[in-house]
Amino acid sequence: MRKKNMLLWMTTITSMMVTACSGGNPSTSEQTPQTPTKTSVQIGDAKLDAAELVILSKVASITQEEFERTMAAPIRAKYPNYKLKYIIEGKDVTLDKMMVAGQAPDITITSLGGLQSSLLPLSLEYDLTDLIKKYNYDMSRIEPSTIESLKNATTKGGIYGLPKYLNTVVLFYNKDLFNKFGVPVPKDGMTWDEAIRLSGTMTRVENGEQIRGMSLFYSNMVLENQLSLPLIDPKEDKSAVNVPGFQKLLTTFKAIYDIPGNKPEGDFTPDSELTQFQKKRNVAMVAAPMSGYGRFEADPDLNWDVVAAPTFADAPKVGYQPNTIYYFVSNANKKAEQAFQVVTELLSDDVQLQANKEARPTILNNEKIRATLGSDHKLFKDKNFKAVFYNKFAPMPPANAKMAPLVNASSILQGEFVAMIKNGSDINTALRTAEDKINQAITSAKSK
Template structure:
């Protein structure tokens, strides 16, 4: 009888120990995300909020950091100002989340506050790194000063689509990968004078945007806000302006707009600068047009760099997490190849594509041929929305005038210089 009692006591102790162990291993992982609804939309199909002994808790930052919108290809705050990183950091310090999602523009501040854990060890696992381009890893290391602290949820990208039938009909050489902006503008002018046909359509660029983008490809700005200096009068910017004016005034670039896919399919435009979503649209109509795609145009000195690749949202593991092992497992699941494939199939996002090459040898390869520009990825806006609107109006008006009256280009540039300088000076004096 005594032996049976002792056995019973020992069994109870073992069961109690196992029960306590299970309780100890039960964990809650806090994820800082824009909102609970956004998280369910983006990851509800790939991760359970309650799985085995790990509970997922979503902390929302949208009400404090602000909501984001797409402005052309850029993901920006609705406010038009920079993201309120101070409020975001306050949430992090108050709520102590384990996993952080955040707009890429605030990455530097989070790193400076030592709020992000190093992730390099996770990128040594072959299963996790499948499809991740070496150029992407090099970019993330450069952003982190030699270490990886965050990983993109997706990336924006742009490429040059062209109608092969149009080029064949008029005997014009097709565009190629890594053409410079100057070469592309000259190519558009080969179609000048052809009725009901334009060489190129840029749905996300007006006159000012196109000029800015061409300068960005050579790592140039048309202004220095800190010194109130305008550079449009320099030889470099005069040449860019002259090239752009020639392309528009010849009729090589379409300015009237329209539905991009309809213009392209019907052969009314020979080329178009567009996004991954446009490729899906063409493929759904692949019996109607013979088409090709090459990289976006590049700068004269940076032929391997893209200025349109950005990472709208990054994620990382908090440096203050108390459950690194559990946090890293959840983080890897959120950023795995399987998750990327599921998100890619379900996403209807117009501007983004997976940062992983989920397939190789198909048309989507074009979006991975160029390297991201670290300066573009990490820059903060130096002009607020109101000032940018004013300066864009001045540049657009000046270029419109020059297209109509190219003989007075120098005097128009002088006028633009003066008006832009006044706009920046007025803002600086506020």
């Protein structure tokens, strides 16, 4: 009876997945080959069979329309015998359900966190190193920090995918506030000391309203920190936060909030800090991921611009780690070679140029393409988007691949940072408390 029920459940799930992958579902796409009689394609010395490839996106912002325009169209032109299905993960269609139904994706679009928490536990990773050698693929085209971060994300150091686009922390500012007070606007290349002084200048009371000089989207700033500091020791299962590097980091952030009048009232979350800038417009500057500009489309009258994130004086032009979205190739369906060809085509100059112009920052080491960032954006083509590339990207430090998916060390450290700012406790206490809590979480995770 149990076997029968299990079979029925598996059949139901499979049926659901087939329905979800059909062209009628708004979160999926089926690409119709233009030359269905062709059964193989010549690439160098390799002759690859026609293939139907399933692409699963864990990034909901990559819409159906964007897929059709920026992924499906170039693949249709290059490989007319490849058939693509696009699925956006949601409550009805998840990677786990696809695996149960025997429908593992051939390519998964997600972050390094998604690799660690979803793909590795399911043994879906496929090391592209041999294919890179076979096709003599030029890896120097790609921003090196994205590949270094990828290798550091696992203990094996494999190249399990290639980057799609990147994101990083920048400094947004309200042009109207700076103009109103006659203060020169921020500029690319500022140090943190300069930014803190500027924040102090802009923090004031105007007509009874408290104007804050700067707020921080601190979650990304801790996790993707400029000093490439790990939160968990990569070799030993223990906390790595109570160190001089994090002391330096938190000292800098605390100095911003210690400016009289610059401490937030009420909610103090990364989201509320960006919302204060966007909606209340009583914050002159906010350090936040570049992708935050997407929120501003709902407020076209917000007069903003952007510069590179401030850097430490002893590490000039070293910015934040790239928050990168990758194409991860699966080992499940024996179509890794075709998937590799699809991914490398999506990293071609033409495809990356189009995405970059639409403000999806390119992963290519190409200054001409980088210079076009946001130039075709319908609302923001005049913004200083190239600030994303002003600094060098800090590499992601080696990860403790075993503990990273199980212990949210970043959240623990952020919690102690918030408590420090709100309650006035000192940095040493915050770091010691975070260290203890992370170690407790590691012990708990290992006991399960």
